[in-house]
Every structure is written in C-alpha cells, then in structure tokens.
Amino acid sequence: MPGAMPIMRLRHFAYALAAVPLSLLCAAESGEDVLSAGSFTVTATDATAFTQPAPALSERQHAAFLRGRAGFERPWVVFGISTGDWGVGPTFIANRCGECHAGGGRGKLPRSANEQLTALVVRVSVPGTDPHGGPKPHERYGDQLQNRALQGQNPDLQFAYAPVPAEADIFLDWEEHVVTLSDGTEVRLRSPVLSIEGLAFGDLGKDTMQSLRIAPPVFGTGLLEAVPDETLLALAEQQKALGFNGRPNKVWDAIDQRMVIGRFGWKASQPGLRQQIAAAAINDMGVTSSVFPRQNCPAVQVDCQREIPGNDPELTDAAWDDLDVAALGVGVPARRRWSEAIVQRGASLFETLQCGVCHAPTLRTADYFARLPQLSRQTIHPYTDLLLHDMGEGLADHRPEFAAGGRDWRTPPLWGLGLSRTVNGSAALLHDGRARNATEAILWHGGEAAPSRDAFSRLMQKDREALLAFLDAI
Ligand code: HEC
Ligand code: HEC
Numbered sequence: 001m002p003g004a005m006p007i008m009r010l011r012h013f014a015y016a017l018a019a020v021p022l023s024l025l026c027a028a029e030s031g032e033d034v035l036s037a038g039s040f041t042v043t044a045t046d047a048t049a050f051t052q053p054a055p056a057l058s059e060r061q062h063a064a065f066l067r068g069r070a071g072f073e074r075p076w077v078v079f080g081i082s083t084g085d086w087g088v089g090p091t092f093i094a095n096r097c098g099e100c101h102a103g104g105g106r107g108k109l110p111r112s113a114n115e116q117l118t119a120l121v122v123r124v125s126v127p128g129t130d131p132h133g134g135p136k137p138h139e140r141y142g143d144q145l146q147n148r149a150l151q152g153q154n155p156d157l158q159f160a161y162a163p164v165p166a167e168a169d170i171f172l173d174w175e176e177h178v179v180t181l182s183d184g185t186e187v188r189l190r191s192p193v194l195s196i197e198g199l200a201f202g203d204l205g206k207d208t209m210q211s212l213r214i215a216p217p218v219f220g221t222g223l224l225e226a227v228p229d230e231t232l233l234a235l236a237e238q239q240k241a242l243g244f245n246g247r248p249n250k251v252w253d254a255i256d257q258r259m260v261i262g263r264f265g266w267k268a269s270q271p272g273l274r275q276q277i278a279a280a281a282i283n284d285m286g287v288t289s290s291v292f293p294r295q296n297c298p299a300v301q302v303d304c305q306r307e308i309p310g311n312d313p314e315l316t317d318a319a320w321d322d323l324d325v326a327a328l329g330v331g332v333p334a335r336r337r338w339s340e341a342i343v344q345r346g347a348s349l350f351e352t353l354q355c356g357v358c359h360a361p362t363l364r365t366a367d368y369f370a371r372l373p374q375l376s377r378q379t380i381h382p383y384t385d386l387l388l389h390d391m392g393e394g395l396a397d398h399r400p401e402f403a404a405g406g407r408d409w410r411t412p413p414l415w416g417l418g419l420s421r422t423v424n425g426s427a428a429l430l431h432d433g434r435a436r437n438a439t440e441a442i443l444w445h446g447g448e449a450a451p452s453r454d455a456f457s458r459l460m461q462k463d464r465e466a467l468l469a470f471l472d473a474i
Pocket of ligand 1: 072093094095096097098099100101118119120121213214215216217218221263264265266267269273276277278280281284285323327
C-alpha cells in the first residue's frame with residue numbers, strides 16, 4: 001500500500017478531516033488494525049459518524065444510499081400533506097426513523113418524567129405464542145403500545161377524518177440503588193419505572209408481559225447481516241467449552257416464510273434488515289408495506305380501522321429497497337486512539353475479563369453476500385456474537401420472544417460506543433437505556449456475565465480507566 005503513515009500522524013488526520021481517503025487508513029503502520037470494518041470503515045468522528053456512506057459503494061449504490069438516508073429522515077405524514085411521505089398511523093409512536101435513531105445513533109430518553117416516550121417502545125404480549133412461535137399479541141393492544149394517533153381534522157387538508165385514540169400515555173421514571181466496588185468507589189445504578197396511563201381500551205390485565213426497549217444504533221448492521229450462520233453456530237459451540245451458553249435466536253422470516261436465525265433487535269427477534277425495516281415501519285410508524293400490508297388495528301379499535309386515503313402499500317417496494325441499501329451500505333467509524341498504551345492495556349483487560357467471549361472482537365463476513373457484494377469477505381470488529389445470553393434477574397423483562405427467554409438478551413455490538421454522545425447527545429446503554437455510561441452497563445451484567453462483572457468491580461481504578469478508554473476507542 002502506498003505512502004505508509006505513522007499512526008500518530010494518521011490520528012491527527014482522522015480528527016481533523018471528516019472523510020480521510022481510505023487509502024490513508026489502510027496505510028496505517030501499526031501492529032493493530034484501526035479499520036473497524038474493512039472497506040466499510042469511515043473516518044468521520046463528528047455528528048455524521050454513523051450516517052456516512054461506506055467508501056466501498058459504487059456510484060449507483062451511493063445514489064440509492066442517499067435516497068434511503070433521506071427516507072430515513074423524512075417524516076411520514078397524513079394523506080394530502082406535502083411535507084413528507086403519506087401513510088403515518090392511524091396509531092404510531094414516531095413519524096420517521098430518525099426520530100428514534102437520531103443521527104443513526106441511540107435513542108434519546110425523555111428529559112423528564114412528564115415527557116412521553118418517543119425513542120423507546122413498550123412491547124406487550126400475553127402467555128402463549130403466535131402461530132410461528134413468537135410472542136402472542138395482546139387482544140386489544142397488539143404487540144406494542146402506540147402512544148400517538150391521528151388527531152383528526154387538519155386545516156391544511158382537503159378532507160376530514162375522525163380522530164383516532166392513542167392507546168396510552170407512557171412515562172418513564174427511575175429508581176436508584178448504590179453498588180460499591182472493591183476499592184470503595186460507589187456507583188449509582190438506576191432501573192426504569194414505567195407509568196402507562198390513560199389506556200384507551202381497558203386495563204392491560206395481570207398476565208400481560210411488558211418489555212421496554214430503546215432504539216439501538218443502526219450503523220454496521222449490513223456487515224452483521226453478512227456474517228454467515230455457521231460462524232454464529234461455531235461461536236456458540238466454542239463458548240460452551242468456556243462455560244458460556246450463547247445461543248442464536250430462531251425466528252420467523254415473514255418474507256421467505258420460514259424459520260431462520262435471528263440477528264437484530266435486543267432479543268435478536270428480527271432475521272434481517274429488510275424485515276427489520278418493514279417491521280419498524282408498521283409497528284413504530286403505522287406504515288404498511290408489501291410484507292406487512294395490514295394496519296396495526298386490533299379488532300376493538302374501530303376508529304383505527306376506518307379507511308384513510310393514501311398509497312397501498314404506504315412504503316413502496318422502491319422506497320423499501322432504498323432504505324435497505326442505506327442500512328446495508330452505511331460505514332462504521334474507525335477505531336480511535338488505538339496505539340495509545342492505555343487503550344492497549346484496556347484491550348488486554350477486555351480479554352482477561354472474558355468480555356470478548358460474548359462481545360467477539362473479530363468476525364468475518366460471508367465469501368459472497370448477494371444483496372451488496374462489497375459486504376463479502378470483510379474482516380470486522382463489531383464486539384458482538386449476535387447470540388442470546390442469560391443476563392440474570394436484574395436485566396430480565398420476563399417476556400420471551402421466540403427462543404429468547406425472559407432473562408436473555410442479544411450481545412449488542414460495541415463498535416462506535418465512544419462516539420454515541422457526539423452523534424446525538426445520547427449515551428443511554430442497555431436494552432431500556434438505563435445505564436448512563438459503560439461502568440453502569442457493566443455493573444448491570446449478571447447471569448452468564450456475572451463473573452466478568454465481578455472481575456470488573458475488583459479492578460484497581462487505573463485498570464478500570466484503561467478498560468473504559470478501550471471501550472471509548474473501539
Ligand atoms: C419509535 C421509535 C423507532 C422508530 C420510528 C424506528 N425504530 Fe428502529 N428500532 C427501535 C427500537 C426500540 C429497536 C429495538 C427493537 C427490539 O429490541 O426489538 C429498533 C431496532 C432497529 C434496528 C436493529 C438494530 C440492531 O442492531 O439490532 C434497525 C436496523 C432499525 N431499528 C432501523 C429502523 C428503520 C430503518 C426505521 C424506519 C423505517 C426505524 N428503525 C424506525 C425504535 C424505532
Ligand atoms: C455473557 C455474555 C457477556 C459478557 C461476558 C459481557 N457482556 Fe456486555 N453485554 C452482553 C449483553 C447480552 C448485553 C445487553 C444487555 C441488555 O441490554 O440488557 C451487554 C451490554 C453491554 C454494554 C452496553 C452496550 C449497549 O449498546 O447498550 C457494554 C458497554 C458492555 N456490555 C460491556 C461489557 C464489558 C466491558 C464486559 C466485560 C467486563 C462485558 N460486557 C461482558 C453480554 C455480555
């Protein structure tokens with residue numbers, strides 16, 4: 001590779017410029033690789049770090065990527081309004097992908113206990129399963145509470161429609177407790193207390209299970225989809241030998257009409273990005289698609305069922321394709337401060353503490369991935385195994401999803417962690433956003449990860465700082 005650069009100079013470049021040519025990054029003269037995601041690595045470290053097109057895209061793909069990225073940000077509106085795409089609601093939670101995944105990053109928590117949830121959803125279900133082994137929806141509320149709905153006549157519109165009731169108002173408060181590390185340091189941990197008020201169709205009932213989920217970051221997901229199933233199964237095997245119990249979820253693929261390994265969502269209940277996008281459209285925004293053509297209106301919700309003019313389906317296949325290319329083709333920020341001694345010390349602690357058993361540092365994508373061939377044969381550093389792990393009672397939602405039990409969660413990727421706040425101000429970690437930083441997130445680990453957590457709480461402060469510096473750099 002031309003013009004090998006010393007890593008120090010490279011770092012200055014990476015900080016100074018939004019987009020350093022990839023060839024400079026490849027030229028990094030360092031024993032360790034700063035490329036997080038092969039030719040999908042990008043160098044932006046500002047608010048755009050999670051929404052950059054991968055350098056590997058062709059001109060045509062790049063154009064589709066830009067259309068998809070614009071679609072991610074454009075609001076869904078009611079028929080007749082010219083400022084967005086027609087089809088929001090009748091009930092919904094947010095009106096565009098970017099309202100929840102701002103800047104492609106984590107959801108933002110409500111600023112106070114008086115502000116309704118937007119970037120978090122509340123899944124509900126009752127005991128039993130649906131015909132495919134998934135959660136059984138609540139008869140009157142479906143499988144996710146919708147806290148917004150079309151409000152009725154809008155003076156800008158040519159036609160009138162009756163208002164639709166939102167299913168509930170949802171507020172979030174916190175309960176704190178203190179844990180003490182071996183060296184006496186006190187850390188305050190908080191867990192969510194949900195208030196579900198104004199339920200429009202009666203009580204949820206005592207058997208109803210709930211699960212609060214925050215919007216996760218959405219970059220790098222194409223690479224994770226391109227990791228072969230066999231890799232995940234092999235990881236699960238290797239973990240058994242170490243006393244861990246990582247397992248893939250097995251979920252319903254509504255597009256191909258068969259059971260497959262799940263990869264996306266906090267319990268890995270979505271098989272792939274195409275379905276994830278269409279599921280987000282219908283469940284979070286009330287937008288129909290060719291795979292989910294029916295509005296989300298349980299039988300008792302008669303106002304919801306009234307026909308509203310508009311496109312059918314609301315998300316056209318062409319717009320769906322563009323969103324898919326945007327999800328597949330987005331880049332992953334390069335590692336930062338990689339050559340610093342403290343980061344390297346953190347990397348070795350990450351291994352010693354067995355964090356990397358679940359947060360697998362290195363994966364390789366398939367030899368051939370048809371939907372976006374550039375995703376093939378990439379060596380990536382996502383820090384996930386995409387497997388489910390028992391994380392203990394403290395994190396449990398007691399709401400199974402396919403093969404995922406009430407204490408199981410999918411290991412989330414850790415790449416880009418240190419840029420979360422820069423991207424959109426939110427560094428809310430764990431499935432419900434309860435952890436305010438990595439220390440809190442680690443201290444919530446239980447179940448299979450309890451030994452790692454305990455080893456972390458026994459570290460000297462200097463070593464804790466090294467581990468955190470590493471997490472910030474990956
Ligand atoms: C109301 C907020 C909200 C909206 C709107 C929303 N999402 Fe999400 N998104 C979430 C939540 C919450 C999850 C996690 C769901 C779960 O655990 O099952 C998620 C998960 C995802 C994931 C999986 C990421 C991973 O690593 O597992 C992707 C990809 C995604 N959303 C893309 C989109 C796209 C594209 C849109 C627009 C079509 C969209 N989302 C709209 C809240 C939202
Ligand atoms: C047994 C597997 C396992 C081990 C070991 C493990 N983790 Fe995790 N980690 C998870 C899972 C699963 C979650 C998600 C839990 C949730 O959301 O409730 C998680 C979440 C996290 C998060 C929050 C990420 C996010 O996007 O919200 C961080 C940070 C993290 N782990 C760091 C570590 C570190 C550091 C170690 C070692 C001290 C470690 N983990 C050990 C499985 C593991």
